[in-house]
Amino acid sequence: MNNIEKACKEKKLKLTSQRKIIAKVLSNSNDHPNVEELYARANKIDSKIGIATVYRTLNLFEQLGLIKRLEIGERKARYEEFQRSNEHFHLVDIESGNIVEFQSRELEDLKHKIAHQLGFKLVSSRLELYGTLLKKNKY
Amino acid sequence: MNNIEKACKEKKLKLTSQRKIIAKVLSNSNDHPNVEELYARANKIDSKIGIATVYRTLNLFEQLGLIKRLEIGERKARYEEFQRSNEHFHLVDIESGNIVEFQSRELEDLKHKIAHQLGFKLVSSRLELYGTLLKKNKY
DNA sequence: CTATGTGCAAAGGGTTTGCAGGGGA
DNA sequence: TCCCCTGCAAACCCTTTGCACATAG
Numbered sequence: 001m002n003n004i005e006k007a008c009k010e011k012k013l014k015l016t017s018q019r020k021i022i023a024k025v026l027s028n029s030n031d032h033p034n035v036e037e038l039y040a041r042a043n044k045i046d047s048k049i050g051i052a053t054v055y056r057t058l059n060l061f062e063q064l065g066l067i068k069r070l071e072i073g074e075r076k077a078r079y080e081e082f083q084r085s086n087e088h089f090h091l092v093d094i095e096s097g098n099i100v101e102f103q104s105r106e107l108e109d110l111k112h113k114i115a116h117q118l119g120f121k122l123v124s125s126r127l128e129l130y131g132t133l134l135k136k137n138k139y
Numbered sequence: 140m141n142n143i144e145k146a147c148k149e150k151k152l153k154l155t156s157q158r159k160i161i162a163k164v165l166s167n168s169n170d171h172p173n174v175e176e177l178y179a180r181a182n183k184i185d186s187k188i189g190i191a192t193v194y195r196t197l198n199l200f201e202q203l204g205l206i207k208r209l210e211i212g213e214r215k216a217r218y219e220e221f222q223r224s225n226e227h228f229h230l231v232d233i234e235s236g237n238i239v240e241f242q243s244r245e246l247e248d249l250k251h252k253i254a255h256q257l258g259f260k261l262v263s264s265r266l267e268l269y270g271t272l273l274k275k276n277k278y
Numbered sequence: 279c280t281a282t283g284t285g286c287a288a289a290g291g292g293t294t295t296g297c298a299g300g301g302g303a
Numbered sequence: 304t305c306c307c308c309t310g311c312a313a314a315c316c317c318t319t320t321g322c323a324c325a326t327a328g
C-alpha cells in the first residue's frame with residue numbers, strides 16, 4: 001500500500017477506485033503534469049472518471065500534503081508528488097518549456113535565515129528560476 | 140513627465156487620458172493592488188474607464204517592463220511598479236495577508252550562481268516566502 | 279484624417295459546485 | 304445500510320476579445 005492509500009485510511013477517507021487510479025497516475029509521473037494531462041492519463045485506466053473528480057481529488061491530496069501544486073508561469077496548475085526527503089526547486093527553460101529540478105541546501109538555509117531575520121517563521125515558499133541555455137561555444 | 144509617459148512616447152504609443160490615469164494610480168500605490176483594486180482607484184479619477192482598458196493597459200505596461208506582475212498565492216494577478224534600482228522579494232504573512240518586502244544581495248547572487256551551474260542564463264525568477272510572525276516572548 | 283485605443287458585452291479557459299445516483303466500509 | 308463520493312452540467316471567476324465608436328498625433 002502506497003503513501004496515498006495509507007493517508008486515506010488514516011483520515012478515514014474512502015479508498016475509491018478513482019482515488020487509487022489518480023494516486024497511481026501521480027506516482028508514475030516523473031514530469032509535472034497539469035490537470036488535463038492527469039485527467040487523460042487517468043482516463044486511459046478508467047474512461048469513466050470525470051474531470052471534476054480529478055480536481056476534487058487533487059485538492060484533497062494537496063490538503064493532505066501528499067502532492068504539491070506548482071504554478072509555473074501559465075494559468076494552469078501543475079502537480080508533483082510530495083517527497084519530504086527530496087525537497088527541490090524548479091528551473092524553467094523559457095525557450096523549450098523544459099523543467100529542470102535542482103536541490104540547494106544553501107538556498108534552503110538562506111530562505112529560513114531571511115524569514116527569521118524579518119521576524120517570521122517560514123512555513124512555505126515558492127521559487128522558480130526562468131532562464132535560457134548558455135551557449136558554451138560563445139566563449 | 141514620468142517613466143511611463145516617456146516609454147509611451149518612445150514606443151510611439153498614444154498617451155491617452157486612460158493610460159495617464161492608470162500610470163498615476165500605479166505610481167501612487169505603495170501596496171500590491173490587484174486589477175479590481177486598480178480599476179476602482181482609476182474610476183475615482185475617471186468613472187468612465189472600463190475594466191477591459193485596465194487589463195489591456197496593465198498588459199501593455201508589463202510588456203514594456205514598466206510594471207511587474209506578481210502571482211501571490213491567489214488566482215488574481217497583483218501589480219507593482221518596476222524599479223530597477225529597488226529589486227526586492229516578498230514575504231507574505233499567511234495569517235494577516237500582509238506583504239513584507241525585502242532585499243537580499245545574497246539571494247540575488249545565489250539565484251544567478253545556481254542557474255549558471257545548471258548551464259543556464261537566468262532571465263527572471265519568482266520567489267515568495269510564506270510565514271507566520273515569530274512570537275518572541277516564547278523564549 | 280487615420281490608425282490606434284476605448285467601452286461594452288459576450289466569449290474563453292481553468293476550476294468549483296449542486297444535485298441525484300452510486301458504491302466503499 | 305449509510306453516508307461519502309462521483310459524474311454531469313451549469314455556475315464561477317478572472318481575463319481576453321470583437322465590434323463600433325472615439326480620439327491622439
